[in-house]
Amino acid sequence: MKELFKSNIDSIVPYEPGRPIEEIQRELGLNRVIKLASNENPLGPSPKAVRAMRQAIREMHLYPDGAAYYLKERLTKEFSLTPKQLVIGNGSNEIIELLARGFLVDGDQVISSEKTFLVYPLISQVCGATFVTVPMKGYSYDLAGIAAKINGRTKLIFIANPNNPTGTYVSFREVENFLAKVPERVLICFDEAYIDFADAKDFPNALNYIKAGMKNVISLRTFSKAQGLAGLRIGYGIVSEEISAYLDKVRQPFNVNRMAQIAACAALDDKTFRLKTKRLVSRGKKYLYEQLDKLGLEYVPSQANFVLIDVKLDAKKVFQEMLKEGVIVRAMTAYDLASHIRVTIGMREELEEFLRVLELVLKRLGKR
Ligand SMILES: Cc1ncc(COP(=O)(O)O)c(C=O)c1O
Structure with missing residues (x-):
């Protein structure tokens, strides 16, 4: 065996x-x-999401909408994007996996920091890539150190911002300097699972780079934290239209369940x-x-x-x-x-x- x-x-x-x-x-x-x-969210799930789920129970014999039309429409409004710039996942973890499965081949290099989300090395390794960890500066990502590690085999860089497990962040200025050094052929994935809790004045928002047309920048968000829907497994990626269309070919047709889509739409309304x-x-x-x-x-x-x-x-x-x-x-x-x-x-x-x-x-x- x-x-x-x-x-x-x-x-x-x-x-x-x-x-x-x-x-x-x-x-x-x-x-x-x-x-x-x-x-997880100590307050439980968003009450609006709970109400929407109660009403939706009787629809659970139906497959979900594979294109997540309503959720994408709702997110589009929230962020002034087009639905084609979104990819919805079974938790944002699934999008990490879609990126790895979609883009990595044996021998590729993925770079991130040490002391960061362990799913990045795990999935990179499953896909045959070499995972390079860059030492931290104190408890924070060293973006200059990461940029210095880029070589011809580098395909993907993960930046958890804020980082898990340290809770630290990379600032707007650090990100600007970093982006100026990364070639367009390298994907930069900002994992913003905890962005809703960030309150530092110089906290950057990867969304702005995507809106500005940087096609290699990706932002990952989740409904697991501030919306309290971790058990439903739903998250999303904000990406360029090309990447979204490409990842659609990698994902399962019904990757996000019906209840999760309904709850996520309601949770977005629960300000x-x-x-x-x-x-x-x-x-x-x-x-x-x-x-x-x-x-x-x-x-x-x-x-x-x-x-x-x-x-x-x-x-x-x-x-x-x-x-x-x-x-x-x-x-x-x-x-x-x-x-x-x-x-x-x-x-x-x-x-x-x-x-x-x-x-x-x-x-x-x-x-x-
Ligand atoms: C940095 C980071 N990214 C992503 C996730 C996963 O979130 P999801 O529940 O959306 O898969 C977590 C969850 O703990 C996390 O810490």
Whole structure:
């Protein structure tokens, strides 16, 4: 059997998602478990999306619209684009995959930063490409370093902005300098999954470059975060018309399910919910920073809905001990951050419980 396996795929270390609440409850016999591990929306799904889904239940015997006509129309209005500049995916993760499957051949080079979203190397490797990681400057992407790595085999560059798991961002100025150095034959994918939470004044928006006609620039967005629809799996890419038409040939005809399309349309109309989410995240971060300062713990200021914390101990141990107390966070060991945990901004009570348990666990492990 083993001889059937492709070595580039067989050598992959699978992506480890945040552990589900139900699994932890079962395993540890806990009644109450708080999950602050997957950067989900603590407020639940957009209420408008919930209402639209309730009404749509009776249509679920029908296949979805493979062209996602209404959703594209709705997004077109939102961003002043044409429907042909959009590609809709089963989560923005699927669009990462479509890009890799559509463009990469054996021996191509994909460049990104170290300590960034692990799906980029994983999918690049599946497609036979070499994934080049550029060291960070502090906790941030080094765009100049990435530009310096471009060679004749480079096809695709991934830039998570804000970045997961560090929460840092690349500024408008950095992006302008970078774009001036990248040849047109190289695709630059700005993964803007967390853009709704970014509030830095010099935060760039890749959409503007696409609108200005830069055909090699791609922006990825998702409904999983600010709209609270992670379970439905729906995201989109804003791309040039040529790329959209090309990726249409790569994707499955019904890649995005009917319920997800309906919920996404409704969620786009739910400005109140988006605002509420943003406010909650922004206040939650402020509270968390204050409390972490009091505890004397180092963290990385974040433009996203999570915060990276240096616990100065084996993060896996801290994760395990916190789990026993019913709080799920993420140890960032797989990202080469052996003493860091990442915590999603939850409700105020959840953050209070997180802090209580973190302090308890750090004491237990002899840290304070
Ligand atoms: C940087 C980044 N991009 C994309 C995604 C995936 O989003 P989606 O749920 O749309 O597939 C995530 C999710 O955690 C992420 O952190």
